[in-house]
Amino acid sequence: MDLLAFGNTGWGDELFLATLMTIAVSITAMIIGFCFALIFTPLKLSKNKFLNFIGNSYTTIIRGVPELLVIYLLFFGGSGAVMYVASIFGYNKYIEINAFITGSFAIGIISGAYSTEVFRGAIQSIDKGQFEASKVLGLKKPVHFFKVIMPQMLRLAVPNLSNVWQITLKDTSLISVTGLVEIMRQSYIAAGSTRDPLFFYSFAAVLYLLLTFLSMKLINKLEIKYRRGY
Amino acid sequence: MDLELMASSFPKLLNATLVTLKLLSLSLIFGLIFGLFFAILRLNKNIFLNKFSYFYSYIFRGTPLLVQIFIIYFGLGQIEFLRSSFLWIILKEPYWCAIIAFSLNTGAYTSEILRSAFETINKGFIEAGDSLGISKKIIFYKIQIPIAIRQSLPAYGNEIILMLKGTSLASTVTLMDLTGVAKYIISTTFKPIEVFIVAGGIYLFMTFIIHNFIRYLEKKYSY
Numbered sequence: 095m096d097l098l099a100f101g102n103t104g105w106g107d108e109l110f111l112a113t114l115m116t117i118a119v120s121i122t123a124m125i126i127g128f129c130f131a132l133i134f135t136p137l138k139l140s141k142n143k144f145l146n147f148i149g150n151s152y153t154t155i156i157r158g159v160p161e162l163l164v165i166y167l168l169f170f171g172g173s174g175a176v177m178y179v180a181s182i183f184g185y186n187k188y189i190e191i192n193a194f195i196t197g198s199f200a201i202g203i204i205s206g207a208y209s210t211e212v213f214r215g216a217i218q219s220i221d222k223g224q225f226e227a228s229k230v231l232g233l234k235k236p237v238h239f240f241k242v243i244m245p246q247m248l249r250l251a252v253p254n255l256s257n258v259w260q261i262t263l264k265d266t267s268l269i270s271v272t273g274l275v276e277i278m279r280q281s282y283i284a285a286g287s288t289r290d291p292l293f294f295y296s297f298a299a300v301l302y303l304l305l306t307f308l309s310m311k312l313i314n315k316l317e318i319k320y321r322r323g324y
Numbered sequence: 325m326d327l328e329l330m331a332s333s334f335p336k337l338l339n340a341t342l343v344t345l346k347l348l349s350l351s352l353i354f355g356l357i358f359g360l361f362f363a364i365l366r367l368n369k370n371i372f373l374n375k376f377s378y379f380y381s382y383i384f385r386g387t388p389l390l391v392q393i394f395i396i397y398f399g400l401g402q403i404e405f406l407r408s409s410f411l412w413i414i415l416k417e418p419y420w421c422a423i424i425a426f427s428l429n430t431g432a433y434t435s436e437i438l439r440s441a442f443e444t445i446n447k448g449f450i451e452a453g454d455s456l457g458i459s460k461k462i463i464f465y466k467i468q469i470p471i472a473i474r475q476s477l478p479a480y481g482n483e484i485i486l487m488l489k490g491t492s493l494a495s496t497v498t499l500m501d502l503t504g505v506a507k508y509i510i511s512t513t514f515k516p517i518e519v520f521i522v523a524g525g526i527y528l529f530m531t532f533i534i535h536n537f538i539r540y541l542e543k544k545y546s547y
Contacts, residue, residue, distance in 0.1 A: 162496075163524060
């Protein structure tokens with residue numbers, strides 16, 4: 095237990111901060127994922143073949159390629175890409191991107207592909223009559239989307255989104271390879287300096303279990319809220 | 325775009341694909357055995373066996389695969405008792421550590437898939453077997469297992485693809501699989517996009533084959 099003491103003698107406070115970092119990255123990645131889903135879900139549902147192709151390639155590629163490969167692509171290629179864009183605007187100095195941003199972006203792209211599939215499935219399983227009814231009533235597009243489609247879609251999507259959240263939370267362990275100090279990286283550092291990997295990695299496993307357990311409890315409450323009848 | 329690099333890295337990556345495929349097939353075989361074993365325990369009426377199987381799948385599904393590999397590869401070596409036993413021959417090799425971690429992980433998911441397949445089998449099939457006077461054992465092997473396998477094919481197909489992606493984590497314990505070699509080439513040439521296209525293409529090709537193979541099986545065994 096000495097190993098987990100707070101302060102300079104143990105790793106308690108470091109691991110606590112690392113856990114907060116994991117939560118922060120997961121939430122940021124989830125939000126970035128929603129932004130991607132907002133762009134790509136309409137593309138996947140569009141009747142235009144070209145737009146449809148773009149939407150489908152995004153979900154197929156991201157869901158078919160290992161997460162680690164996507165992370166390496168962004169980790170090694172991210173600052174190059176940003177510098178290229180900056181050079182168009184006439185800025186030629188070296189830009190280093192923060193590990194937090196790279197990491198959440200990489201996980202966000204992955205989680206976005208799963209969210210897109212969830213939203214697509216949810217919209218497709220809404221009764222066709224609802225779309226027709228709101229058209230007949232002459233509702234404006236934003237009203238149609240926010241007042242008719244969105245509430246019904248969320249109701250169907252929440253249970254599957256909780257799966258996406260679990261996947262995202264577990265995927266954040268992979269960005270430890272980029273050096274961002276979250277649970278996995280902190281355990282690696284602690285295990286290296288105390289020569290006690292069994293203890294620290296097991297403790298990391300407990301932390302992840304705790305996070306998944308607590309988030310499931312929270313999500314279940316949300317589900318009950320959204321499962322109400324019409 | 326550096327086409328020359330893409331062409332020269334392709335054979336290296338293809339070679340590494342063999343490692344990935346070996347890891348995948350071995351872990352799937354062991355994982356299926358674990359999965360079937362724990363699914364049967366889960367259906368057992370004995371509360372202790374039932375809970376044990378539940379906790380196994382809960383722990384392995386609730387923690388990242390990376391943690392599991394690290395515990396097995398870095399952690400287990402710390403136990404004196406294991407170091408001096410014959411198990412050390414296996415546990416000192418990163419290759420086998422990765423396979424143990426993957427098998428236990430996919431075993432947990434497989435047990436859940438099989439369990440739900442067993443639970444959704446139409447009771448009428450079992451009753452029909454009973455009324456024909458077929459013994460419990462034969463009902464299990466000849467009626468329940470084949471139906472459960474058919475029911476779980478779509479979900480198991482997804483699990484195979486997830487496991488294919490999971491094998492990329494072997495690169496974190498010094499194994500040179502497809503992702504490991506891709507990372508090596510990226511970090512020596514600093515051309516991430518080209519390498520990503522080639523390695524990602526190989527992964528996508530494998531997912532495509534697995535996806536279609538499972539579809540074929542689903543059609544063949546549909547009833």
